[in-house]
Amino acid sequence: MTLAKLIAALEAATGPSRELDAEIALAVGAVPPICTRRGVEAASARANWWSIDDSLCWSAPAYTKSLDASITTVPEGWRVTNLREATDGERWYWIATVGLVGESEMRHSSGKPAAIALVTASLRARLT
Numbered sequence: 285m286t287l288a289k290l291i292a293a294l295e296a297a298t299g300p301s302r303e304l305d306a307e308i309a310l311a312v313g314a315v316p317p318i319c320t321r322r323g324v325e326a327a328s329a330r331a332n333w334w335s336i337d338d339s340l341c342w343s344a345p346a347y348t349k350s351l352d353a354s355i356t357t358v359p360e361g362w363r364v365t366n367l368r369e370a371t372d373g374e375r376w377y378w379i380a381t382v383g384l385v386g387e388s389e390m391r392h393s394s395g396k397p398a399a400i401a402l403v404t405a406s407l408r409a410r411l412t
Contacts, residue, residue, distance in 0.1 A: 291408060
C-alpha cells in the first residue's frame with residue numbers, strides 16, 4: 285500500500301485496526317528483516333510476521349490503538365507539537381500536529397481515536 289493510500293485508509297478508519305497496524309509497520313520500516321509475512325485469513329493475524337521455521341517472529345505494535353506506539357512513528361527531526369481533543373458541535377475528535385524541529389513546517393491530522401490522528405500526522409510528515 286502506498287503512503288498516500290495508507291493515510292487515506294487511516295482517515296477513513298473509525299477505530300483501531302490490526303491490518304492498518306501492519307501496513308504502518310511496513311511504511312515506517314519497523315519490521316525486522318529476518319521476518320516474513322504469510323497469508324492468513326484472520327484480520328487479527330495479518331499483523332504478525334513469521335520466521336523461516338514458522339514460529340512467530342514479530343507482531344506489529346498497536347499503532348492505531350496506543351499513543352505509546354503511535355508516537356514512535358514520528359520521523360526523526362520532527363516532534364509532536366499539539367495533541368488535543370476538539371468538537372464541531374456534533375462530535376468529539378482528536379487533532380494532532382507534528383512539526384519539523386527548528387522550522388515552521390507542520391503536518392496536521394484529525395480523527396478518532398487519538399492514536400490514529402497522531403500516526404496519520406506522522407505519516408504525512410514522511411511524504412515531504
